[in-house]
Amino acid sequence: MTPSLSARLSELSHEYALTLRQLADPEVLADSSHLVKLTRRQRELEPITSLYQEDQRLAQTEVQAKELLADPEMRELAEAELEGSRTRRNEIAAELEVLLLPTDPDDAKDVILEIRAGAGGDEAGLFAADLLRLYERYLGERGYKISILDESSSSLGGFSKVMAEVRGTYAYRTLKFERGVHRVQRVPATETQGRIHTSTVTVAVLPVAEPSDVHLDLADVRIDVYRSQGAGGQSVNTTDSAVRAVYKGGTPEEIMVVCQETRSQIKNREKALEVLRTRLAEREREAFEAGQSANRAAQVGSGDRSEKVRTYNYPQNRVTDHRLSGDDKNFALDTVMGGSLGGVVDALTRLEREALLASMTDGAA
Structure with missing residues (x-):
């Protein structure tokens, strides 16, 4: 670990301790806005601080193990201790590299989720309802609270549009990759000749704005x-x-x-x-x-509502995420629609981190 990184981690560890003290202050507890911000920061710093403290303990263990190398009876044990410590410290360094990447300031916020039927008429409305059920299952298993704020029903039990609020830790980070156009290919229930139709649904994921974020007269x-x-x-x-x-x-x-x-x-x-x-x-x-000359280099997709992000192919039981590549882009449709969206989100999260690391490396070159 470089001296500059060690100094940065020491600063964050002190900030974490200060944050914990502030969270115990009655005046802070009475200020809901300040309390929310401090709680979010505490959650961000906790895993970093925990890894830094573990690394410090391992560093001390290495010092003690090196002192034992001179003792023939303890040498084998000391070498094993050193090897295990160095392996774990390398793992910690890799984990910290990811945790210290720049984060989206909206990641910790709650979300307004909007699902709108696009091309495809009744079939698009039915798939909008299918997507809502997918999100309800996925979010429910992770302890998020989802509340329907408004809906416009379409015929056959679908939605022309539905708006929901999602509350919970890092709701935006959990859902932000869902933004864009979702395309479905399947035989509609009303299709008498077995032809496959293509329909689209647009998903918007908006981080809930706090009063201080925007002025509303x-x-x-x-x-x-x-x-x-x-x-x-x-x-x-x-x-x-x-x-x-x-x-x-x-x-x-x-x-x-x-x-x-x-x-x-x-x-x-x-x-x-x-x-x-x-x-x-x-x-x-x-x-x-x-107004910017280009999107952020690390952004996975543009996030534009007109961008096609995923295709759900029912005849082939396949979900394809178009931001991924190779074998990583395809998933079992029945598994995903059952609420197991985690594999898709994890793959997109890794892609985002790789892009961030690459942009930082290019910037340092």
């Missing part, structure tokens, strides 16, 4: 209240609880958000404004990236 927002509708609304339509928030209505900047999650008009209003802030933040992010 409530003077630019019109709030409408009405009775909830649709399959989701039937369970909450005993009152006029659904809320529509319209930002700069009638202008090119208009953004409309509908929320009918709960029976509470107040809670639906708060959630609608949260989603509105999130969409404003996403608009600003897209405008910023569009």
Whole structure:
């Protein structure tokens, strides 16, 4: 381990200790916004600090083992101790290399997930519902909470669009590779001649914006209240609880958000404004990236909603992720649709890390 890396790890270890002390401060506990940020930072620093402390213990073990090399009776034991320590320290160095890579500042945030049927009519709507079930299974097994905020049902039990909120540790990091166009190839239930149809569904994954992330002037927002509708609304339509928030209505900047999650008009209003802030933040992010000469070198795909990211081929029981290559890009469709999306996410995460390492190496050259 180089002196500069050791010094950096020492700084992070001290920051971790300070963060733990702050989390025990009653004043911090009373400030929910500050508490959330500190908790996220504590989670980021914990694995780094744990590995650094293990490396320090192993370094001390090596010092003691080297002292025993001069003793003929202890030499064999000392050599074995040194070999084991050096092997583990090399492993730690590799793990720390990954953990110290630059991280996406949005990784730890909650998510607004939007699924919209594209080309393909009713079949696209049915596949939108299939994707929602896939995400519900995948996220549920990992302890995430997913809540439907708004939905528009299509015929045959599908969705023309559905919007959900996903809450949990590193929700955005877990879902960010789902952004883009998902293509399905299969024989629709309504197809009488057995022909394979191709349909598309667009998935947007938006990190939930905090009030400090974007300025939202409530003077630019019109709030409408009405009775909830649709399959989701039937369970909450005993009152006029659904809320529509319209930002700069009638202008090119208009953004409309509908929320009918709960029976509470107040809670639906708060959630609608949260989603509105999130969409404003996403608009600003897209405008910023569009103004850059190139996307970040380490980005896996552009993240654009028009980018085809994955194909689900039912006749061949195969899911192909187009950002991967070789044998790594294909997965068993029945396994993935059953909620086992982890293999795809892990492969894309490795690709992102490799790209980051490569960009850092190129930058240092």
